[in-house]
Amino acid sequence: MSAELETVFDLTLTVNGVAHHESVEARRHLADFLREDLGLTGTHIGCEHGVCGACTVLMDGEIVRACLTLAVQCEGRHIETIEGLSDSGRIAGLQEAFRTRNALQCGYCTPGMLIAASALMDIEPAPDRAEIREHISGNYCRCTGYHAIVDAVEAALAARTEGAR
Template sequence: MKDQQLITITVNGTEHEVLVESRRTLADVLRHDLGHTGTHLGCEHGICGACTVLVDGVPARSCLMFGVQADGTEVRTVEGLADGDRLSDLQEAFSRHHGLQCGFCTPGFLMLAEAYLAENPGADRAEIREVVSSNLCRCTGYQGIVEAIADVAERRRQEAV
C-alpha cells in the first residue's frame, strides 16, 4: 500500500519499527500495531483527554497526532507507569482515593498527572484542579482525582527532602 512510512518509535522503553499509513493516528498505532490498549479513544477530537500519552515527556492527545509524527520519539503510555506487577505511586493513589470509577478516562488522567508532577512537584490543589480540568470524566466528580494527585505531590515532596 502506498503512502506508508517506516517509523522508529520507542514506547515505554522498547524501540519498535512500524510501517505506518500517513493518515493513521498515534493512538491507532499504539493500540492496533503495538498492543498498548491502555490508551483509550473517547471523542477522537482531542477534547476528552482519554488518549493522553507522553511524547518526549510532554502530554499529547494521541488521537490528534499522526503516527508518522512520532518517528524518533519516546512515547510513554499508561502501561509504562507500573514496574512489572507493582503499581506506580500515582496508580496506587488513584485507587486509594477512589479517583476512578469506570476507569475509561483514568489512563489519560494518570499520564497528564505524571507529566504535571514531574514539572511541578510543589503543585497545590488549586493548580491540580486547573490541570485536570483539561480532561473529562463522567463518573467521579474529580474530587478523588484531585486528592490522589495532591497526595502523590505531597509524598514526592517529602521524599525529596
C-alpha cells in the same frame, strides 16, 4: 478516501523503551497505532478530536493527545504509555494514591488522567487544589466529579514530599 492517506510510510520510534520499525498509513493516528498495531490498549479513545484527554501519552516526556498525533509524526520519538509507566514504577505513587482514594470509577479516563497528573507533578513541586484542577481540565472524567482525583494528586504530592525528607 484519497490515495495519499493510504500511502504507507516506514516508521522507526521507541515505545516504552522498545524500538519499533513499522509500516503505517499516513492517516493512522498515534492512538490507533498504539492500540491496534502494538496492542497497547491502555491508551483509550474517547473523542478522537482532541478534547477529552483519554488518549494522553508522553512524547519525549511531554503530554500529547495521541488522537491528534499522526503515527508518522513520531519518527525518532520516544513514546511512553500507561503500560510503560506502570511497568517502570515511575508513577507508582500516583497510582497508589488513586487506588487508595478511589479516584477512578469506570477507569476509562484513568490512564490519561494519571499521565496528565504525573506531568504536573514533574513541573510543580507543590500545586494547590485550584492548580491541580486547572492542570487536569484537559482530561474529562464523567464518573468521579473530580474531587477524589484532586485528593489523590494531593496525596501523591504529599507522599513524595514526605519521602524526600
